[in-house]
Amino acid sequence: MKKNQLLFFAIALLGITFTLQAQRGVRIGYIDMEYILENVPEYKEAGTQLDGKVQRWKADIEKKQAEIDLMKLTLTNERVLLTKELIVEREEEIQIKEDEMVAYQQGKFGPKGDLVIQRRQLVQPIQDQVFNIVQDIAEAKKYDFIFDKSADVVMLFAAERNDISEQVLRSINRVEKRKEATSKREKREIQQRDNLSTEEDAEVTKREEAIEEKQTAREQIMNDRKAERDSIRAAKKAEYDAKRARLLEIRQRKRDSVQAVRNGTPWPPEENGTQSPPSNALPSGGEEGDGGNK
Known part of the structure; x- marks a missing residue:
């Protein structure tokens, strides 16, 4: 009896130990796909282009709707002047236009429309890349589970230390840098960064950001x-130009005054256009008076 009790106790203790080890050994991480997408330059650029298309599609729909509204208003105003056949014909034209607009709207914004397809095409390559990177991180860091925080998985609490979104984002950026690297030195630097741990890479990134802030x-x-x-x-140039303009104006006025004296015209000229008699002209009748005196 005592031996059976000891055996049961040993089995129970061994089971509890295994359970505790398993609980302590499980590593769970998560990513935030929305955060990753928002910080991938290629995705942001393509998203901006897609937003531009969406705005053009909406403008086309609004234009079609305005044409339909105008056709309806015209029919309402002219209904009393039209025959039944013409009214039916106009109504059919309006219906055709409405069907075309609905078809266009569904083709662009429907469940199988261009917006859904192009958005999927935009996200899919990055999602595939994230999936491969997550697989590599999970194997290297011995993670048992990695979830997507932005998906439908309900996460009541998520410790920030388990967030590997930054690691995934850095890996994506490194892939892009490898594609852009042209010299052996750049490729060697990228390889050295790949060999760093997460903490070391974060420290290097912090130093680079500090250097970039100082440079900025x-x-x-x-x-x-x-x-x-x-x-x-x-300001000096404006002052010089103003002074030069004044000197040129004074010089021109001197030339004009000299020319006026030579031509026997009054100087300065009167603003009302009347001319004053020359300064050397005699008063009217002066010569006749002098002749009489003589």
Whole structure:
């Protein structure tokens, strides 16, 4: 009896140990697909282009609807002047236009429309890439489960330390950098980054961001100084141009005055267009008076 109790206790203890080890050993991670997509430049650029198409499609639908509304209004105003046959013909034309608009709308925004298809085509390559990267991370980091936070899976709590979205995003960016790398040095630097752990890579990224912020601040200071120099230079140039214009005006007035004296015209000219007599002209009747005196 005592031996059976010891055996039962040993089996129970062994089972509890295995259970605790299994519970401690399970690693669960998650990603946020929406966050990843928002930070992939290619997806953002393609999404902007798709948004432009959507706006054009909406404008086309609004235009078609405006044409239909105008046809209905015209028919209402002219109904009393039309025969039954013409009324039926107009109504059929309106119905055809409405059917065409509905078909166009379904073709663009319906469940199987261009918007759904193109959005799927836009997301699918990135989703495939994320899936492959998640597989690699799961095998390298010994994760047992990795969920998508933005999917329909209900997650009542998710510790931030289990979020591997940044790792996935960095891997995607590295793939793009590999494609853009042309020199052996660039490829070697990318390979060195791949060999870093998550913590080391985050530290390197933080240092790079700090260097980039300093570079941006330095460039801003240089731009501000350049703008200040340009402003001072522009003010001096404006002052010089104004002074030069005044000197040219004075010089021209002197030339005009000399020319006026030579031509015997009054200077300065009167604004009302009347001319004053020349300064060397005699008063009217002066010569006759002098002749009489003589």
